[in-house]
Amino acid sequence: MIFSLLDVLALLPELILVAVACILLVLDPLIKKCSGLAGVISVVTIIAAAIATYCIASGDLAGGSFFADMHKIDLYSVFFKMIFYVATVLVMLMSFQYVKTKDINMSEYYILMLFSLTGMMILASAVDLLTIYVGLELMSIPVYVLAGFKQSSRKSNEGAMKYIILGAFSSGILLYGISFIYGLTGTTDLAGIAVALKDPVTSVPALSIAIVMLVAGFAFKIAGVPFHMWAPDAYEGAPTPITAFMSVGVKAASFAVMVRVFMVGLEPLYDQWVIILIVISVLSMGYGNLVAISQKSIKRMLAYSSIAHAGYALLGLIAGTAEGVSSVLFYMAVYAVMNIGAFAIIILLSVNGRIDQLDSYRGLGKTNKLVALLMMILLFSLAGIPPMAGFMGKFYVFKALLSQGMVPLAIFAVLMSSVAAYFYIRVIMVMYMKEPDGEFKMFKPACLYFVILLTVVVTIWHGVYPTLLIDLARLASSII
Amino acid sequence: MIPLTWFIGLGLILFMIGVAGVLLRKNIIIVLMSIELMLNSVNINLVAFSYYLDDIRGQIFAIFTITVAAAEVAVALGILIALVRNRRVLNSDDMDSLKG
């Protein structure tokens, strides 16, 4: 037998999620009366899955490959799985009040998120191109639907349509690249591909085609320029918690896969793919930051800023060393937390009836001092101002770049970072310098407030004391 | 025997026609059909490589590709129906924008 009970045990977290999602699906007519019960069950399930992951990772199964070498349990995959769990739990907590306000309170909302989370977990552990492709699609298809969940809103429909068309298009391109790699190396296993590529017989021109297609397909998923066209519309049209889910979860999972594919599988061809990634990173940082300046809608502004952040994180991959990879892991972790915090505050205003425009924030510094303070901390972190976590993230990425001698790239990144500070600080100025319209009694749902406080605390903690996380990241990246 | 390059060349031509369809046509249904064309060309590649490498992996991959393509098309058509239904009822722009 190729597989045994151990393989099933290794897959326990994913099995828990899928099983509970199916049970929720079946029991939906019964629990529809208690609104929000599906959400609570989902959150509890994810916590259970996280505990299961921790037990597996610290037990005998750690470091092994299961299911005929297609599923790997190592510290790298556990690191990313924890990011996904935290991100999804926070997004679900944010959603409780939001879905009631927007009248999209259905258990399918949480069920689809559970399915997407399963896809992300498969991606974190995948070491074979076949599993990667299937996990990528399992992650993406529920998110396509969730982006269009506000059925009565035309913006939501159009955003979802753009997202799925461009998503299918790019996954077609990715597949074409995968088929060439398969044909030229004879295998789809990442380690096997690396071995086959070291052999000088495999021809270079066809490999270049394959690499370009592969990079194009992945660059779409992280919304890197010039494959970013879907992001602003999809981010703006989607329900705000789903925007947070897309910009954090999907991006982190795509980075997890990219790092494994490029650092493990395509490692011998470093010189070929690094050039393309440098171009994409430079364009993303430049375009993302410059266009964000002219945005009036805060959600759209955060969409362009997350395009830029993807550019920064790519720099760690471009460095091509274990230090670079650890910086990508650290960046993804802190970016997840601070981005979710920013979106949580947007949801807080939205739940209180304010629209998604810069003008809604005027005078917040006078009417709701605490919320404005929390928003200011998160915006400082996104801009990369010390002593917040965002600064430490960028610091480690630049350090990895400089230790490889890529000085012009680092200088450009710092320049773009200072350009970005403009539109983050502009929000803070509107909050504190402009006069408010009047009294603003804010209704603060408990779960939402908890999310905001938690993300701010973690942001400050990792800005002041990042050693814990960076050591973990270093350990995780030394595995691959 | 048919040379492998013939199969790959056919795959490439079909892929390029599919890409042209996605980039040139405005009707969303035809764009979806062009994406199906692209995925079919990938299948030809995979099965051809599988035959010439004497490795079952390519054909298994092709089965999975067919399945994923079918699932994706179903969801895309669902979203399309929601979009078209909305456009008929609401003639003006998004009424939701006032609530953020």
Next chain:
Amino acid sequence: MILERLFFILFAVVAIAAAGGVVCFKNPVHSAFSLIVCLLQVAAIFVLLRSPFLAVVQIFIYVGAVMVLFLFVVLVLDIKKASLETFPGLKRWPVYVILPVMAIEFLIVIFGKSFAHMQMAEAGAETTVEVIGLALFTHYLLPFEIISVLLLAAMVGAIIMAKKRWN
């Protein structure tokens, strides 16, 4: 073996013509039928590659389910307006320039030395259902299970999107 090559050329030419038809027809129903013809040619090519199971799967799923779904949706939505849509013409001229150049470049790469070392094709054995089934349920069990979850998720998603939930 000349007969095999002749058959391949026949299938390839019809497939390319049908693919061109998908992209060029104005009426979506004509495009759908053109795509069905193309898919049948691809199935025939699978038979040439000694994979009859895959050919049958292609016809069942692609032609039998996906294309029927397409035709349903096309007929439910407004066709008259769609068939009045004009081709973009010269508005998207970069595509007309870049795409053929890329295609010719890739073709040169492909027909060059890239795959020369794999031209030695033995008369391979036919891939039976047994071989595929064995591989699918032992070696490739994990992707198989993930695909089944994917199908469930896609089903839930498609129904949620298509169902009218508001008034």
